[in-house]
Amino acid sequence: MTVAAMQRPPKVARQSSAAGVRLALSGDWTLFASHRLEEEGRRIVEEARLDRMVTIDLSQVSQLDTAGAWLINRARHDLAGRDVAVTLKDVRPEYATLLEEAHYRAFVAPSRPRFNVIFVLLADFGESIVDALREFYRGVGFLGEFVSSMIYVAANPRRFRLTSLVAQIELVGFRSVPIIVLINVLVGGIVAQQGIFQLLKFGASSYTVSLIGILVLRELGVLLTSIMIAGRSGSAITAELGSMKMREEIDALLVMGLSPIEVLIAPRVLGLVISLPILAFLADIAALFGGMVVSWWYGGISPAAFASLLKEAIALHTFLVGIIKAPFMALVIGLIASMDGLATQGSAESLGRQVTSSVVKSIFMVIVMDGLFAVFFAAIDY
Amino acid sequence: MTSSLTHANDVARQRLNRDVIISVRDLVVGFGDKTIMKGLSLDVYRGEVLGFVGGSGQGKSVLTRAILGLVPTRGGAIRVFGQDRDALAPLERRALEQRWGVLFQNGALFSGLTVKQNIQMPMREMRDISQRLMDELAMLKLELVGLSPDAADKFPSELSGGMVKRAALARALALDPELVFLDEPTSGLDPISAAEFDALIGTLQQTLGLTVFMVTHDLDSLYSICDRVAALAEGRVIAAGPLETLLASDHPWLKAYFHGVRGGRLTAARVEQKDEQWKPAPTTP
Numbered sequence: 259m260t261v262a263a264m265q266r267p268p269k270v271a272r273q274s275s276a277a278g279v280r281l282a283l284s285g286d287w288t289l290f291a292s293h294r295l296e297e298e299g300r301r302i303v304e305e306a307r308l309d310r311m312v313t314i315d316l317s318q319v320s321q322l323d324t325a326g327a328w329l330i331n332r333a334r335h336d337l338a339g340r341d342v343a344v345t346l347k348d349v350r351p352e353y354a355t356l357l358e359e360a361h362y363r364a365f366v367a368p369s370r371p372r373f374n375v376i377f378v379l380l381a382d383f384g385e386s387i388v389d390a391l392r393e394f395y396r397g398v399g400f401l402g403e404f405v406s407s408m409i410y411v412a413a414n415p416r417r418f419r420l421t422s423l424v425a426q427i428e429l430v431g432f433r434s435v436p437i438i439v440l441i442n443v444l445v446g447g448i449v450a451q452q453g454i455f456q457l458l459k460f461g462a463s464s465y466t467v468s469l470i471g472i473l474v475l476r477e478l479g480v481l482l483t484s485i486m487i488a489g490r491s492g493s494a495i496t497a498e499l500g501s502m503k504m505r506e507e508i509d510a511l512l513v514m515g516l517s518p519i520e521v522l523i524a525p526r527v528l529g530l531v532i533s534l535p536i537l538a539f540l541a542d543i544a545a546l547f548g549g550m551v552v553s554w555w556y557g558g559i560s561p562a563a564f565a566s567l568l569k570e571a572i573a574l575h576t577f578l579v580g581i582i583k584a585p586f587m588a589l590v591i592g593l594i595a596s597m598d599g600l601a602t603q604g605s606a607e608s609l610g611r612q613v614t615s616s617v618v619k620s621i622f623m624v625i626v627m628d629g630l631f632a633v634f635f636a637a638i639d640y
Numbered sequence: 641m642t643s644s645l646t647h648a649n650d651v652a653r654q655r656l657n658r659d660v661i662i663s664v665r666d667l668v669v670g671f672g673d674k675t676i677m678k679g680l681s682l683d684v685y686r687g688e689v690l691g692f693v694g695g696s697g698q699g700k701s702v703l704t705r706a707i708l709g710l711v712p713t714r715g716g717a718i719r720v721f722g723q724d725r726d727a728l729a730p731l732e733r734r735a736l737e738q739r740w741g742v743l744f745q746n747g748a749l750f751s752g753l754t755v756k757q758n759i760q761m762p763m764r765e766m767r768d769i770s771q772r773l774m775d776e777l778a779m780l781k782l783e784l785v786g787l788s789p790d791a792a793d794k795f796p797s798e799l800s801g802g803m804v805k806r807a808a809l810a811r812a813l814a815l816d817p818e819l820v821f822l823d824e825p826t827s828g829l830d831p832i833s834a835a836e837f838d839a840l841i842g843t844l845q846q847t848l849g850l851t852v853f854m855v856t857h858d859l860d861s862l863y864s865i866c867d868r869v870a871a872l873a874e875g876r877v878i879a880a881g882p883l884e885t886l887l888a889s890d891h892p893w894l895k896a897y898f899h900g901v902r903g904g905r906l907t908a909a910r911v912e913q914k915d916e917q918w919k920p921a922p923t924t925p
Binding site: 289290296323324352365603605 | 750751752763767768769770773775776777779780781784795796797798813815816846848849
């Protein structure tokens, strides 16, 4: 037997007699009846609104809950407003308590000030600009805090958390190797394939090798690695620190006289700074390998030929241009992730927002940094 | 032990003359190679407030979670409202779940919703009623649990511990359940708020005709609002019955619990008060 089958729908029956109008309520006056209950509540008012004296008979009510009691009381209140005298009849003692607890009162919702849409739009726009500037200001402050705590740790090497750093390197660096290598093999292969197809029109398909070499070593290897790490490890750092903030673990550190930057953030950021160049190096090798395989397969360039062409196309500085960027990318990812994690408020929603913002900002900043480096290296002719 | 337990249960059943709302028989629950419940049996009668006590880590919360279906069981039967939850079709199970309300230990309010939205959540999802009625009922529930109307639009992170418990109780009561589970409702509250909360549960229980299953460590709650108390130790219910029965028990754990340093002081105080013909009336907020 289901619960629904056991329910008796709420009903209102009107009976007029010489003694006046009697509304007999019956069935289950509970929230289970949903809108049925609301309709019957309204019907009490409709049936009795033109009378002077009404008796509401509750003897047939098989169940009553707060919602039912509230609707009966609301109807009584509405009828009283229309000068209808209402009396309740045959109220069981337990219903009487409930009706008393749920007596009608108007709940005034706290009024919210309303503004013009354009006004709100402009205000939001201004606010987001100010917020962005503040964020930048806070970011610079955070960087300063990080650097000063690094100097402090350098002066007191015993305070350095080596175990934590090694754990972070394993988490961020070692465990990212498979995915980083995989996507870079694929991207190297795709670049090679496109290079061969496009350059074939000019009969210059052997230039594919220098295309792959320079593009991968200078830009793609480090950029793809940074973006992957921003998504993979930056988000993890933000979520970790954010949930620690929500559970007051950060506050616990502070009151112990420990600095969260030294204990939590330094190992993570340093772990990133150490891991990212290594990952970028692996990414370079993987992409070159992918390029070589596709060149051999599609373009008929043998690995030996690929190697000698590559040797002519690139120099040590080509590789260095890429790899020098890696620690800076790591620093930006780590700091943004940590800062956003610590900015988490109490709710789960806020944590989600911070993680999203951390990843989006990191990727954006990684690309901006890459652009700045490109301008810089062009200027110094490296 | 078992025969005296069944006897105590029979006495209580006759005394209350009410039907069984939760029946747990020979329940076995374990995690990994650790067995926590070793053939536990317990009855909860309609309309009573059952206090459930036990040492920390003995599995009080595990039993609650097993009854609620949050923890897989390894053996035994749990029947709530006379129905075996595992044997029900999904729709019937949902209907069953709407007949109980749960107050989790830390409130478990949805942090992304305001207090009012939290209370309206079950109504919105399970019932088809107008926004006006939902608003009115939410405010009514808020008032019932003793929260001021301006708490309605606050987020859980803006509330104090006591307010979180009250708001969570309001949410547990949103659909006017017949059965309410309270997991340590007074833990983390100051004695005044705890006494108010006890009184509140007592009042609500009488007004709404609730059955209350309350896991607690608060001896005051046991004294002031519980009709019956069940004690858990060694994976079994070692005693169940009116508080006086448990106080008179010879079981070493119960002796330590009620007549130890903290329990003893309170028990002595209560006995003294009873001698002076003082009735421990619940404090009204």
